[in-house]
Every structure is written in C-alpha cells, then in structure tokens.
Amino acid sequence: xxxxxxxxxxxxxxxxxxxxxxxxxxxxxxxxxxxxxxxxxxxxxxxxxxxxxxxxxxxxxxxxxxxxxxxxxxxxxxxxxxxxxxxxxxxxxxxxxxxxxxxxxxxxxxxxxxxxxxxxxxxxxxxxxxxxxxxxxxxxxxxxxxxxxxxxxxxxxxxxxxxxxxxxxxxxxxxxxxxxxxxxxxxxxxxxxxxxxxxxxxxxxxxxxxxxxxxxxxxxxxxxxxxxxxxxxxxxxxxxxxxxxxxxxxxxxxxxxxxxxxxxxxxxxxxxxxxxxxxxxxxxxxxxxxxxxxxxxxxxxxxxxxxxxxxxxxxxxxxxxxxxxxxxxxxxxxxxxxxxxxxxxxxxxxxxxxxxxxxxxxxxxxxxxxxx
Amino acid sequence: xxxxxxxxxxxxxxxxxxxxxxxxxxxxxxxxxxxxxxxxxxxxxxxxxxxxxxxxxxxxxxxxxxxxxxxxxxxxxxxxxxxxxxxxxxxxxxxxxxxxxxxxxxxxxxxxxxxxxxxxxxxxxxxxxxxxxxxxxxxxxxxxxxxxxxxxxxxxxxxxxxxxxxxxxxxxxxxxxxxxxxxxxxxxxxxxxxxxxxxxxxxxxxxxxxxxxxxxxxxxxxxxxx
Numbered sequence: 001x002x003x004x005x006x007x008x009x010x011x012x013x014x015x016x017x018x019x020x021x022x023x024x025x026x027x028x029x030x031x032x033x034x035x036x037x038x039x040x041x042x043x044x045x046x047x048x049x050x051x052x053x054x055x056x057x058x059x060x061x062x063x064x065x066x067x068x069x070x071x072x073x074x075x076x077x078x079x080x081x082x083x084x085x086x087x088x089x090x091x092x093x094x095x096x097x098x099x100x101x102x103x104x105x106x107x108x109x110x111x112x113x114x115x116x117x118x119x120x121x122x123x124x125x126x127x128x129x130x131x132x133x134x135x136x137x138x139x140x141x142x143x144x145x146x147x148x149x150x151x152x153x154x155x156x157x158x159x160x161x162x163x164x165x166x167x168x169x170x171x172x173x174x175x176x177x178x179x180x181x182x183x184x185x186x187x188x189x190x191x192x193x194x195x196x197x198x199x200x201x202x203x204x205x206x207x208x209x210x211x212x213x214x215x216x217x218x219x220x221x222x223x224x225x226x227x228x229x230x231x232x233x234x235x236x237x238x239x240x241x242x243x244x245x246x247x248x249x250x251x252x253x254x255x256x257x258x259x260x261x262x263x264x265x266x267x268x269x270x271x272x273x274x275x276x277x278x279x280x281x282x283x284x285x286x287x288x289x290x291x292x293x294x295x296x297x298x299x300x301x302x303x304x305x306x307x308x309x310x311x312x313x314x315x316x317x318x319x320x321x322x323x324x325x326x327x328x329x330x331x332x333x334x335x336x337x338x339x340x341x342x343x344x345x346x347x348x349x350x351x352x353x354x355x356x357x358x359x360x361x362x363x364x365x366x367x368x369x370x371x372x
Numbered sequence: 373x374x375x376x377x378x379x380x381x382x383x384x385x386x387x388x389x390x391x392x393x394x395x396x397x398x399x400x401x402x403x404x405x406x407x408x409x410x411x412x413x414x415x416x417x418x419x420x421x422x423x424x425x426x427x428x429x430x431x432x433x434x435x436x437x438x439x440x441x442x443x444x445x446x447x448x449x450x451x452x453x454x455x456x457x458x459x460x461x462x463x464x465x466x467x468x469x470x471x472x473x474x475x476x477x478x479x480x481x482x483x484x485x486x487x488x489x490x491x492x493x494x495x496x497x498x499x500x501x502x503x504x505x506x507x508x509x510x511x512x513x514x515x516x517x518x519x520x521x522x523x524x525x526x527x528x529x530x531x532x533x534x535x536x537x538x539x540x541x542x543x544x545x546x547x548x549x550x551x552x553x554x555x556x557x558x559x560x561x562x563x564x565x566x567x568x569x570x571x572x573x574x575x576x577x578x579x580x581x582x583x584x585x586x587x588x589x590x591x592x593x594x595x596x597x598x
Contacts, residue, residue, distance in 0.1 A: 003481045014469050277465045280426055281526070282454020282482040284447055365453075366426040 004287060008294035015267065022263045023303040026349065029256040030307020030341040033249055035314075037337045039321055040245045045332070046173070056091065056119060056199030056227060057208055060215060063223035070095060072194040073222050075186075081200060084214045086207040091115040092195035094185035098158045100178055101147055107177045108157055110185020110196075119199060120170060127151035127166035133181040138166040140175035158188050199227075253348060260352035264296060268356040272363065279365035292357045293350055300349030304342035311338070373566060374400040374423060374534055379432035381418050392418040393589045396432070402533070405560045405567045406594075407577035410586035416570035417538055419586065423568065424457045424536045425449045437533060454482050458527030458565075462539035464519040466511040472498060472522045473507040479529040497525035501555060517548030524555065528563070535559075537569035541576055553579045 012019050060081070062071035078090045094110030111119075113131045122129070125141050137155050139147070144167045149155060153164050155178060162180060169175060186192055202211050208226060215224045268275070275288055312333070319331045379396040382389050393415045400406055410416050421427040422434060425441050433442045441452055453459075458479075466475045476494035485493070498507055501521040511519050520540060527535050540556070541549040557579055560567045569580065577583045585592040 003487075010469060273465075274467055277467060278478070278482075279450070280424075280453060280459055280461075280465070281479045282450055282530070284450040284482070287482060364427065366421045 004290045005294050008291050008298060011267075011271075011291070011295050012298055018263060018267075019299055019302075022260055023299055023306060025256055025259050026300060026303025026345045027307035027310060029252045029348070030304050030345050031311045032252045033344060034307065034311035034337050034341045035319075035331075036245045036248050037340070038311075038315060038331045038334055040241055041334050041337065042321070042331045043241060056089075056201050057205070058200040058202070058212060058215070058224060059227050060198040060200065060219070060222050060224050061196065070097060070196065072191055072196055073198070075193050075195045077219055077222065078195075078198055080218050081198065081215055084211055084218070086202045086204055086211055087200055088203045089115070089118050089199075089201040091119055091199045092182060093197050093199055094182060094189060094191060095196045096185060096189040096191075098188065099156075100143075101156050103147070106143075108185065108188070109174070109177050109179045110182045110189070111179055112182045116179070118201075120174070122168045122170045125167045125169050127164070129166055129168065130179065130181055133183045135160075135162050135181075135184050136165045137162040137178050137180045138168055139164055139178050141167050141169045142175040143177060160184075160188050253344070257348050257352050260296070260299070260349055261355060264292070264353045265356040265359075267295075268292065268360050272360075275360050275363065276365045279363075285361040289357050289361050292353055292360060296349040296353035297346055300346035301342070303349070304345030307345060308338045308341055311341070373402045373404070373437065374398075374568075375433075375435040376419075376423060377433045377435070379419075379422060379434065380430050381415075381422060381427070382430045391589055393422070393429075396589075396591050398423075398584065398591060400534075400566055400568060402566055403560070403564045405557070405579075405581045406569070407580035407583045408568065408570045408586055408591075409572065409574060409577040409583055410570070411572055414586040415589040416572075416586055420536050420538050420568070420570055423534075424459055425452045426459075450482075454479060455530050456533050458530070458532035458535040460520070460523045460527045460535065460537040460540045460569075462542040464511070464516075464523040464543075466519055466522055466526075468511050471508045471510055472503060472514065472518075472525075475511070475522055476526045476529055479526060483530050485530075494525070494529065497528055498522070500528075500559075501525045515548075517544055517551065520544060520548070520552055521555070524552070524559070528559065528565070531563075532565065534566045534568065537567065539570055539572070541571070541573070549576070 060073065060077070062073045064071070075092050078092050081087060081090045091112060096108050096110065097105055098108045100106040100108065113129070113133065116122075116129055127138070130136050130138055137157070139149055139155065144150070144164075147155070149164050149167070151164055151166060154161050155164050156162075157178060157180065162184070168179075180188070182195075186194070200211065200215075202208055212224050212226070215222075278288060315331055315333045321331060376396050376398040379393060379398075380391070381393040382391045396419060408416055408419060418427070422429050425434075425444075429442060433440050435441070436452065436456055441449065444452070467478065470478070473491070473494050476497055477490050480490040480493065495504070495507060498504060501524055503518060503521055503525070506514060506518060511522070514522065520543075524540070527537075537556070541552050544552060553576060556567060556569070559565070567580075569576075571577050582594050584594045
C-alpha cells in the first residue's frame with residue numbers, strides 16, 4: 001500500500017503546477033463551504049438564542065407572514081391562553097423594526113412592564129426599568145453606548161420621542177434594542193389590539209406539549225411551538241438561507257467535480273503509455289486504481305487542508321455579518337464544518353477520479369503500448 | 373515450458389479483418405534462446421504479446437509451464453506477467469520520472485517483495501548489466517544503450533522463467549547492439565532463463581540457438597545453431 005501511495009505522491013509532485021491549481025480550486029470550494037456554512041449556522045444559532053432570550057417556553061405567532069416574529073395576531077388571544085391548565089405566565093410582545101434616532105432597521109421590543117422581570121434577567125446600569133405604560137423607554141447598554149444616550153436623554157422611535165429612563169444589561173442580543181411599554185409599541189407600530197408574538201411559561205415543564213395541544217385546539221389560526229423549535233419554524237426565512245447555502249455548495253461542488261475530472265482524465269490520457277508499462281510489468285487493475293485514487297485523495301486532502309487554513313484566518317480575526325448599518329454578528333467557528341469541508345474535498349476528488357480510473361483499469365497493456 | 377498451439381490473431385479494423393498471425397505452433401524449452409526473425413509487419417510483436425500474456429489470441433492456446441493462459445482472468449494474467457515473464461521493449465518503455473534503480477524495482481513492487489531485498493536485488497541487477505554507477509539516473513539522463521540495459525535488468529527482476537525481447541537492439545547503434553547481444557548471451561548462459569527475441573536483422577538472430585522466421589503471419593521451419 002505504501003509503495004503505491006509513494007508512487008501516487010511522486011505523480012502529484014511531477015505535475016506540480018497543474019496539481020497546485022487543482023488543489024487551489026478545491027480549496028476555494030472548501031472556503032465557500034466553510035464560510036457559508038458558518039454564516040448559516042451562526043445565524044441559525046443566533047436566531048434560536050434570540051428567541052430563547054425572549055423568554056418563555058412556548059411561542060405563539062403568525063406563521064403565514066414572511067418573517068413570523070414581525071407578523072401579528074390578536075392581542076386578546078392571551079385571555080384564552082390564560083384559561084388553559086398549567087399555564088403560568090402569558091406575555092404579549094411586540095417586535096418591531098423601526099428607525100431609532102438616526103439608525104434605520106433597529107428592533108424595538110414592546111413589553112408589558114409587569115412581564116419584564118418574569119421573562120427577562122437584567123441588571124440596570126443607569127436609572128430604572130419601566131414599570132408603567134407611560135411613554136418612556138429603556139435602552140440596552142450596547143445600543144446606548146452607540147447612540148451615546150444616558151438617562152434623561154430622549155430617543156426617537158419612528159418619529160415618536162420618548163424619554164430614556166434606564167440603561168439595562170442582559171448579556172443577550174436584547175442589549176442592542178430599545179424596550180418600550182407594550183401599549184406604546186402598539187401605538188408606534190399601528191398594532192392596536194394586536195401583538196407580534198405571545199410568550200407562555202408553564203407551571204410544569206412536562207406539560208409543555210399538553211399546553212401546546214390545547215392552544216392549537218383553542219386557536220387554530222396561529223402557530224404554537226416550543227421556543228427551542230423556533231429556528232425550524234422560521235420558515236421561509238431560515239429555509240431560504242439554508243437552501244441558498246445548499247445551492248451555493250452544489251454549484252461550487254459541481255464546478256469543482258468537473259474541473260477535477262477534467263484534470264485527472266487529462267492526466268490519465270497523458271500517462272496511458274506509462275499505465276500500459278506498469279500493467280505489462282505485472283501491475284494489477286487494482287494497483288493502477290489505487291494509485292490514481294490515492295493521487296486524487298491526496299489532492300483532495302491538500303485542497304481541503306488549504307481551504308480550512310485559509311477559512312480559519314478571517315473567522316479567527318472575527319469576521320462579521322452586517323445586520324444593520326451599525327450592528328453586525330460575529331461568525332462563530334464550528335469545528336464540524338471544517339471536518340465536513342475536508343471530507344467533501346476528498347470525496348469530490350475521489351468521485352471525480354472514478355471515470356478515468358475505470359478507463360485506465362480496463363485498458364489492455366498491449367493496446368496502450370501499441371497506440372498509447 | 374512455453375508452447376503456442378494453433379495460435380491465430382486477427383485485428384478488426386472497422387469492417388476489415390486483418391490477420392496478423394495464422395496457426396502458429398511453437399515449442400520452447402527451458403534455457404532456450406530463440407530468435408523470431410521477420411520483416412516489419414510480419415507479426416513479430418503480435419506473437420510476442422500473445423506469448424507474454426499482453427494480448428489474447430483470436431484462436432489457439434498459449435501454455436506456460438503447463439498452464440493454459442489463454443482463458444485466464446486479467447488478474448491471473450497480471451500475476452503471470454509479474455512473476456513468470458520479463459519484457460524488454462524496443463523503445464525500452466522505462467518510466468521517465470523514475471530513476472534506473474526505481475525502474476528495476478517496479479516489477480518487484482507489484483510482486484510485493486520487501487523494500488530492502490528489492491533494493492539490493494535491483495542494485496545487483498544493474499551491476500550485472502554494467503550500470504552500477506548510474507543507479508539514480510533518470511532515463512532522460514541515460515544513453516539509448518544504457519536505457520536498454522536498465523530495461524533488461526528490469527525484465528530479470530522477478531527471476532522470470534521466460535524473457536521476451538521485442539527488437540531489443542532495434543533502436544541502438546552498432547556498438548551498443550553488440551554489447552547488448554553479448555549481455556543477453558551471458559545472461560542466458562548464467563541464469564538458464566528462456567530468452568525469446570524478435571528481430572528483423574539476420575545478424576542479430578544468429579546470436580540465438582534457434583531461429584524461427586515469420587512471414588506474413590506464418591512461422592517457417594526453425595533453424596538450429598550450435
């Protein structure tokens with residue numbers, strides 16, 4: 001085995017430039033795979049975390065809207081839900097995209113002040129949390145830092161100016177938003193009698209499924225599910241992101257596959273005579289097959305490792321996905337994505353070699369020595 | 373040792389059938405040195421390919437050491453080529469990227485000979501053919517005569533019972549031709565291996581113990597020397 005591997009290695013070094021270019025092509029595929037996968041996974045994990053940061057064990061929303069947590073359902077559904085056994089807390093919450101001061105596309109949360117301590121864990125950095133439905137706002141410390149706001153300043157949300165009464169910290173994405181009383185949010189976002197989502201906690205964690213079934217029976221026109229299933233429920237948004245990723249991998253993978261098939265096939269045709277000599281000297285079909293497959297696998301490994309190393313540089317340096325003009329999400333490093341990238345690179349190379357291998361193994365030595 | 377019985381080979385070139393060999397009968401004993409002489413296109417290479425398990429006949433049989441190789445699987449034929457037969461080609465057919473030593477090691481790699489013994493044997497064989505000082509040279513760094521010597525050393529690597537040589541001097545000058553033929557004579561004498569060579573040159577054929585002439589795919593009666 002090592003001898004054949006050694007021969008494969010020598011063959012690779014023999015056509016160094018061509019093989020370096022092939023490995024670079026594979027590396028580019030691996031880079032695309034790792035970066036796109038990392039972005040997708042980061043977004044999925046971030047959305048899941050964001051939704052779990054909203055508090056509650058059950059989420060109820062309007063799944064038919066494009067971005068469900070930005071859709072709306074009747075506020076009075078909370079009354080029906082409160083009647084269900086094992087329900088502990090019911091909180092209507094508004095999640096609205098708005099212009100905050102000079103910043104477009106910022107998320108504003110509308111919460112009943114009494115629900116805030118129930119659904120969120122926070123510490124106040126300045127001032128106090130809102131406790132009434134008066135037109136006041138509290139700002140997450142990261143966003144406050146960015147806007148340079150302090151208690152006593154005003155903040156303008158979609159043209160409505162509110163005094164800032166507190167700066168809070170949760171160590172979640174909510175540190176980047178503004179929280180206003182639920183009724184104020186209804187007014188700002190023209191959602192009188194409506195709510196974006198309803199969050200529910202239960203008295204017994206074992207009864208979550210029971211409560212979900214009851215809500216579904218009671219309110220058939222809404223989507224009800226566990227908070228941890230939120231990512232999967234974020235259709236079509238998350239699905240679109242995932243499918244775009246798959247499409248990118250497939251296009252890059254197919255391009256790589258044909259590129260490598262071309263390189264390997266050309267290489268085999270150029271070496272037809274040499275393969276004939278090896279067979280005339282007693283090489284079995286399996287020996288020739290191993291040699292070519294090893295060559296391809298080595299190329300795949302080389303390209304895969306190169307791609308992993310190059311991808312690691314921007315990720316370790318803190319590659320960011322811009323969310324708005326002022327906020328960005330740092331892309332996480334997922335070790336399994338690197339492993340998959342390497343395996344895919346090797347698999348594409350080996351698959352691409354199958355046709356030329358088949359041709360080489362079938363050739364009779366006298367044919368290639370005669371015509372090769 | 374080696375026997376061809378009613379061996380025929382016809383090439384199909386589109387709709388035309390070209391008979392290359394017709395009813396060849398040949399018997400070669402252990403230690404024989406036979407030359408098959410004939411002009412270009414007489415079927416010498418085709419015959420050698422059939423005897424050496426590089427090709428399959430249209431009809432007839434080839435027996436090597438009492439084994440009929442005609443209907444063998446490709447895997448078993450590989451074994452025959454690896455262990456029973458040594459080949460020397462007119463154009464040497466050395467692997468260009470490999471050193472002389474590595475080229476001689478090749479058949480032993482396929483025979484799964486351990487590295488140490490393989491290297492020692494390859495060095496010894498190259499020494500036998502007078503190339504002890506050229507072990508690490510690649511084919512492109514060797515003269516035509518030297519390349520053919522490497523090819524001969526390679527053919528002997530697995531101690532084959534039969535060594536087939538297709539116009540081994542066809543591409544060499546007079547001096548190299550003489551040297552190579554002397555070497556073949558000596559190897560045949562020392563190793564007691566069976567040598568079959570093809571040539572178009574009657575002067576080369578005279579080095580052999582027996583000469584069979586091939587004309588238009590048919591073998592003429594054998595002439596014996598010495």
